[in-house]
Amino acid sequence: MNLLEVERLNRAFGGQTALxxxxxxxxxxxxxxxxxxxxxxxxxLLRCLSGLDRPQSGKILLEGEDMATLPEARLVVLRRRIGLVFQHFNLLTSRTVAANVALPLEIAGMPKALRSKRVAELLELVGLADHASKYPAMLSGGQKQRIGIARALAAHPALLLCDEATSALDPETTESILALLADINQVLGLTIVFITHEMDVVRRLAQQVLVLEKGRIVARGTPADILDANQMAAILPPNLSQTPQDGSHAIVRLTVGTQALCAPLLHTLEQQCQARFALLHTLPSPEGDGQVDVVVQADGLSVSTMNALQAHACAAEVIGYVPAHS
Ligand SMILES: Nc1ncnc2c1ncn2[C@@H]1O[C@H](COP(=O)(O)OP(=O)(O)OP(=O)(O)O)[C@@H](O)[C@H]1O
Ligand SMILES: [Mg+2]
Structure with missing residues (x-):
C-alpha cells in the first residue's frame, strides 16, 4: 500500500518552472x-509534500487525502501526520530540550501530563534522556539534530520529511544520525523521504532514489542503479539542455511493460517514423509491476513520432536535448 502518491505535480514561481x-x-x-x-x-518538492506550499496542479495523496486541494483547516490536521527535520535544526533557543520536543504537542492541545510522558519517551528514543532540562546552545550539532528528530516524531507522524538533515554534521555524527533514522524506520515502520547532496547518505539510507534536474525527475531506481558512475553519466548527459537547437537530438524517457518489449518497440517505430533511437539507459520503474523506464536519444523526433511513442509505451516524455554531434 502506498502512503504517499504524487501525481503530475507542477509548481512555478512567477512563470519560472520549479517542478x-x-x-x-x-x-x-x-x-x-x-x-x-x-x-x-x-x-x-519537500515543501509541497509537507503541505507548507501548494502546487499549481497535480495531486499529493497522503493516506488517500489530497494535500494539494484540501481546505486549509483540514490541511492543518493532516500536517500532523508529517514530521519535518531541517538542516539547521530550527530549535527555539529560549526553550529547554524537553520544551522544544513538547512544542508540537502543545500546539495540538495535548494535556500537560500526557505531554510530559510522551516527551520522556521521545528523549529516551533519541538517546537524550539525560539532557531534558538543558538548552540547545549547550548541545553538539548531532544532539541538536536528535532533538529535531524527537520533535518531528512527537505527534506520531506517518511520514518523516528530512531536508539535508545531516549536511551540517561531521561524518561521524552523520553516521549516528543515519543509524537513528534507520532504527526509527525499522522500529516504528515510519516512512522517510529525505533530500541529501551526500551520496554516502543515499547509499546508507535510501531504498529508492529520485534524481531531480531542473524541476523534472530524470532518473529513479535503487541507490546501486543511480550511483553507478557510468549510469549516472548516461542518465544525465552533461550537455543536456531544455531547448532544442538546430539538428539537436531529443532525450526521451519511456516507460514500458518490460525491458524485453523496448528493443522491438523502438525498432518498429524507427521503421514507421523514419527516426533513429539510441538506447542510453534502463531503470526499474518506481511504478513497479515489472515496468521499466528507458532513456533514449532520438534523432529526428517529430510530433508524430512522439505520439507513436506515447501510444505504444505506458508513458513518454522529452527530458531535454543534446547537440547533434554528441
Ligand atoms: N519562494 C520562491 N520564490 C521564487 N523562486 C523560488 C522560490 N523557492 C524556490 N524557487 C526557485 O525554484 C527553483 C528550485 O529551488 P529549490 O530551493 O527547490 O532547489 P533545491 O534543489 O532545494 O536547491 P539546493 O540544493 O540549493 O537547496 C530555483 O530556481 C529557485 O530559485
Ligand atoms: Mg534545497
Missing amino acids: HDISFNVGKGQRLGIIGRSGAGKST
Whole structure:
C-alpha cells in the first residue's frame, strides 16, 4: 500500500518552472532519497509534500487525502501526520530540550501530563534522556539534530520529511544520525523521504532514489542503479539542455511493460517514423509491476513520432536535448 502518491505535480514561481510533472509513489515504511543539483527543485518538492506550499496542479495523496486541494483547516490536521527535520535544526533557543520536543504537542492541545510522558519517551528514543532540562546552545550539532528528530516524531507522524538533515554534521555524527533514522524506520515502520547532496547518505539510507534536474525527475531506481558512475553519466548527459537547437537530438524517457518489449518497440517505430533511437539507459520503474523506464536519444523526433511513442509505451516524455554531434 502506498502512503504517499504524487501525481503530475507542477509548481512555478512567477512563470519560472520549479517542478514539472513530478509523479512518484512511496510505499508505507519505505525510505526514499531525493538528489539533484542546487536549484533542481528538491526543497520545493519537500515543501509541497509537507503541505507548507501548494502546487499549481497535480495531486499529493497522503493516506488517500489530497494535500494539494484540501481546505486549509483540514490541511492543518493532516500536517500532523508529517514530521519535518531541517538542516539547521530550527530549535527555539529560549526553550529547554524537553520544551522544544513538547512544542508540537502543545500546539495540538495535548494535556500537560500526557505531554510530559510522551516527551520522556521521545528523549529516551533519541538517546537524550539525560539532557531534558538543558538548552540547545549547550548541545553538539548531532544532539541538536536528535532533538529535531524527537520533535518531528512527537505527534506520531506517518511520514518523516528530512531536508539535508545531516549536511551540517561531521561524518561521524552523520553516521549516528543515519543509524537513528534507520532504527526509527525499522522500529516504528515510519516512512522517510529525505533530500541529501551526500551520496554516502543515499547509499546508507535510501531504498529508492529520485534524481531531480531542473524541476523534472530524470532518473529513479535503487541507490546501486543511480550511483553507478557510468549510469549516472548516461542518465544525465552533461550537455543536456531544455531547448532544442538546430539538428539537436531529443532525450526521451519511456516507460514500458518490460525491458524485453523496448528493443522491438523502438525498432518498429524507427521503421514507421523514419527516426533513429539510441538506447542510453534502463531503470526499474518506481511504478513497479515489472515496468521499466528507458532513456533514449532520438534523432529526428517529430510530433508524430512522439505520439507513436506515447501510444505504444505506458508513458513518454522529452527530458531535454543534446547537440547533434554528441
Ligand atoms: N519562494 C520562491 N520564490 C521564487 N523562486 C523560488 C522560490 N523557492 C524556490 N524557487 C526557485 O525554484 C527553483 C528550485 O529551488 P529549490 O530551493 O527547490 O532547489 P533545491 O534543489 O532545494 O536547491 P539546493 O540544493 O540549493 O537547496 C530555483 O530556481 C529557485 O530559485
Ligand atoms: Mg534545497
